[in-house]
Amino acid sequence: MKPTLQAVADAVGVSRSTVSNAYSRPDQLSTALRERILEAARQLGYPGPDPTARSLRRGVVGAVGVLFTSQLSYAFTDPFAVRFLAGVAGAAERHGTSLLLVPLPDDAPGARRAVESAAVDGFCVYCAGDESWALDAIRARNLPFVTTAPRADAGPADRFVGIDERAAARTAAAHVVGLGHRRVALLGDTVLPGVPSGELRLADVTDVPHPTTRGRLAGFADAFAEVGVAWPELTLLSAAGNSRTAAAAAVAAVLAGPDRPTAILACSDVLALGVLDALAGTGGPPCAVTGFDDIAEAAEAGLTTVRQPAEEKGRRLAELLLDPPEDPAAGHVLLPTELVVRTSTGPVPRR
Amino acid sequence: MKPTLQAVADAVGVSRSTVSNAYSRPDQLSTALRERILEAARQLGYPGPDPTARSLRRGVVGAVGVLFTSQLSYAFTDPFAVRFLAGVAGAAERHGTSLLLVPLPDDAPGARRAVESAAVDGFCVYCAGDESWALDAIRARNLPFVTTAPRADAGPADRFVGIDERAAARTAAAHVVGLGHRRVALLGDTVLPGVPSGELRLADVTDVPHPTTRGRLAGFADAFAEVGVAWPELTLLSAAGNSRTAAAAAVAAVLAGPDRPTAILACSDVLALGVLDALAGTGGPPCAVTGFDDIAEAAEAGLTTVRQPAEEKGRRLAELLLDPPEDPAAGHVLLPTELVVRTSTGPVPRR
DNA sequence: TCGGCGTTCTGAATCGATTCAGTATCTGTA
DNA sequence: TACAGATACTGAATCGATTCAGAACGCCGA
Numbered sequence: 001m002k003p004t005l006q007a008v009a010d011a012v013g014v015s016r017s018t019v020s021n022a023y024s025r026p027d028q029l030s031t032a033l034r035e036r037i038l039e040a041a042r043q044l045g046y047p048g049p050d051p052t053a054r055s056l057r058r059g060v061v062g063a064v065g066v067l068f069t070s071q072l073s074y075a076f077t078d079p080f081a082v083r084f085l086a087g088v089a090g091a092a093e094r095h096g097t098s099l100l101l102v103p104l105p106d107d108a109p110g111a112r113r114a115v116e117s118a119a120v121d122g123f124c125v126y127c128a129g130d131e132s133w134a135l136d137a138i139r140a141r142n143l144p145f146v147t148t149a150p151r152a153d154a155g156p157a158d159r160f161v162g163i164d165e166r167a168a169a170r171t172a173a174a175h176v177v178g179l180g181h182r183r184v185a186l187l188g189d190t191v192l193p194g195v196p197s198g199e200l201r202l203a204d205v206t207d208v209p210h211p212t213t214r215g216r217l218a219g220f221a222d223a224f225a226e227v228g229v230a231w232p233e234l235t236l237l238s239a240a241g242n243s244r245t246a247a248a249a250a251v252a253a254v255l256a257g258p259d260r261p262t263a264i265l266a267c268s269d270v271l272a273l274g275v276l277d278a279l280a281g282t283g284g285p286p287c288a289v290t291g292f293d294d295i296a297e298a299a300e301a302g303l304t305t306v307r308q309p310a311e312e313k314g315r316r317l318a319e320l321l322l323d324p325p326e327d328p329a330a331g332h333v334l335l336p337t338e339l340v341v342r343t344s345t346g347p348v349p350r351r
Numbered sequence: 352m353k354p355t356l357q358a359v360a361d362a363v364g365v366s367r368s369t370v371s372n373a374y375s376r377p378d379q380l381s382t383a384l385r386e387r388i389l390e391a392a393r394q395l396g397y398p399g400p401d402p403t404a405r406s407l408r409r410g411v412v413g414a415v416g417v418l419f420t421s422q423l424s425y426a427f428t429d430p431f432a433v434r435f436l437a438g439v440a441g442a443a444e445r446h447g448t449s450l451l452l453v454p455l456p457d458d459a460p461g462a463r464r465a466v467e468s469a470a471v472d473g474f475c476v477y478c479a480g481d482e483s484w485a486l487d488a489i490r491a492r493n494l495p496f497v498t499t500a501p502r503a504d505a506g507p508a509d510r511f512v513g514i515d516e517r518a519a520a521r522t523a524a525a526h527v528v529g530l531g532h533r534r535v536a537l538l539g540d541t542v543l544p545g546v547p548s549g550e551l552r553l554a555d556v557t558d559v560p561h562p563t564t565r566g567r568l569a570g571f572a573d574a575f576a577e578v579g580v581a582w583p584e585l586t587l588l589s590a591a592g593n594s595r596t597a598a599a600a601a602v603a604a605v606l607a608g609p610d611r612p613t614a615i616l617a618c619s620d621v622l623a624l625g626v627l628d629a630l631a632g633t634g635g636p637p638c639a640v641t642g643f644d645d646i647a648e649a650a651e652a653g654l655t656t657v658r659q660p661a662e663e664k665g666r667r668l669a670e671l672l673l674d675p676p677e678d679p680a681a682g683h684v685l686l687p688t689e690l691v692v693r694t695s696t697g698p699v700p701r702r
Numbered sequence: 703t704c705g706g707c708g709t710t711c712t713g714a715a716t717c718g719a720t721t722c723a724g725t726a727t728c729t730g731t732a
Numbered sequence: 733t734a735c736a737g738a739t740a741c742t743g744a745a746t747c748g749a750t751t752c753a754g755a756a757c758g759c760c761g762a
Contacts, residue, residue, distance in 0.1 A: 099451070
């Protein structure tokens with residue numbers, strides 16, 4: 001049996017409360033007694049108050065949960081997510097708080113249970129679509145939470161750190177428009193759930209369920225609408241998953257087809273890099289490509305992309321959770337983005 | 352006040368035990384009653400059993416701690432550590448276990464307390480030197496743990512997943528020896544604690560405190576000893592931190608000096624990339640460079656390096672913790688490594 | 703000498719569940 | 733009819749601490 005606080009109390013001949021105080025409130029007892037207690041604890045091999053029991057009584061855990069809506073291991077595959085997590089970790093570290101990475105099973109009820117049974121004081125939710133099941137569960141537990149995007153069902157007290165997805169995407173598209181491109185394709189991750197990689201027809205951009213993807217696609221469309229290229233004229237491509245291979249597969253057919261676009265705008269750098277992979281494989285006339293996020297690989301590949309501050313996003317999000325500002329308005333943060341023009345976007349080739 | 356299990360029991364008019372069973376052991380009560388209870392819980396907004404209380408009573412938390420000896424945010428800076436973590440996360444996910452990333456303060460007593468007060472069922476310790484304070488604390492708590500290296504004070508029951516650092520490093524050095532290099536420098540991260548980046552003299556490799564660095568340096572030295580180049584003839588460089596800039600700073604002087612080495616062997620890819628940075632900046636005759644780990648950037652940079660399986664290391668380590676093998680011998684895993692020869696290592700330039 | 707105050711320590715209630723030995727009710731069988 | 737054996741549910745003990753209202757004591761000033 002592991003020794004308990006009671007055992008130490010008995011050994012020293014004091015009450016349980018006093019031993020507790022020796023650990024948690026040293027000012028409540030004489031230094032001499034405190035020393036005697038700690039010494040006895042050492043003798044007995046008592047490792048200090050049990051974290052779980054302490055949490056129960058205190059009502060505080062000292063950890064915040066990080067919720068990735070997709071597979072936990074995915075979080076480590078996307079460089080952007082990793083840098084985001086680095087930001088969260090840095091802030092948590094400074095605050096002396098642990099990070100609980102919660103694995104979510106595929107089924108919604110299971111995932112809900114996972115959220116319900118996480119021992120945490122709050123949640124950082126990395127938004128990736130419709131995670132209302134998660135937010136409902138968190139709200140039911142009455143725990144504070146923050147998200148990486150303003151949500152449709154958000155109240156004014158709900159805090160987030162995000163970017164203006166639509167405006168940011170628009171800058172990339174405007175750049176491509178400025179280069180003269182009119183026959184273009186837009187590429188998103190899982191534009192509609194369940195569809196395989198490839199082309200897709202959608203009456204309107206509002207039909208895209210995933211809010212981030214929707215915002216970015218809408219931003220792309222905005223810039224083209226301005227020069228008279230309407231939504232239906234834009235080829236819409238969907239990759240089954242945010243991976244290079246899925247992206248390459250998604251664009252393969254359209255690159256080989258008769259109406260080959262002169263530019264492809266992707267909703268993430270990972271996708272854009274996949275497009276570059278595909279392009280490198282096929283030959284053919286040059287095709288402009290843009291990405292989103294500005295991960296490290298983007299610079300190396302010369303990818304034109306929209307930069308958003310990854311670590312900062314994570315850091316400020318965690319800070320918002322860990323010490324909430326007085327002013328509720330300060331709980332709504334939109335980070336700046338920046339178009340980074342590199343070599344992957346050139347003018348329309350003359351034929 | 353948040354409703355408790357008792358409140359639900361009162362609402363339905365059953366005992367607390369029955370409500371508990373409704374959640375944890377559905378076979379212990381009739382389906383009808385269970386439905387009624389869950390419905391009442393829904394009405395009351397009861398989010399299910401409190402995780403902390405449940406952990407206390409059950410004596411199980413459902414989370415394992417991951418201990419990085421350095422800053423938590425560091426873990427996200429080194430690509431190797433990230434991939435390792437991805438492996439751990441994958442295994443944990445499959446097992447339905449959460450991951451607790453524990454931030455460690457700089458001071459040893461504080462760090463010890465952090466380990467003592469982490470609510471976990473066990474620890475994955477990413478070894479990075481002498482973390483006996485951590486292991487002592489873990490042992491005192493009587494928690495299972497696994498490490499990424501066999502440790503000096505390890506008993507036969509202590510489990511680990513590692514590589515043969517010395518033999519692996521030796522293959523890299525042997526390759527460099529084979530290319531004819533004899534005037535070489537070895538570069539490690541913080542070879543001695545507290546020394547600034549730059550050259551360093553050490554009577555013997557056994558004086559290096561950090562076990563991983565020691566093992567690799569020893570392996571390098573082995574290969575050179577075989578062709579008659581003894582330890583004191585090898586230039587020893589230390590970088591203050593595992594970063595490209597620190598590495599570049601560490602090699603600057605020796606690259607500019609009179610006895611410029613024809614090859615530099617680094618203890619990690621990150622350091623090796625820093626050396627390449629420095630080399631790109633200076634010009635001068637070519638200099639062979641080797642790394643260690645084989646991170647993604649290594650391939651792009653054409654870096655000759657020793658590959659060790661990062662995700663697999665994390666995965667198998669976590670598996671060792673999460674379902675321990677019967678056979679204690681199975682708890683000692685040495686993963687294979689492989690020398691990957693790329694363009695960064697060429698023959699000695701003829702002068 | 704006594705009231706008042708500060709320091710040091712104690713006792714009992716409490717956090718929110720799980721567990722297990724039982725009790726009560728029902729089913730089937732000889 | 734009676735008894736064994738399931739099935740459904742309850743009560744009380746328990747997990748390991750924290751907290752707070754007080755008790756005991758010494759000290760000071762009036």
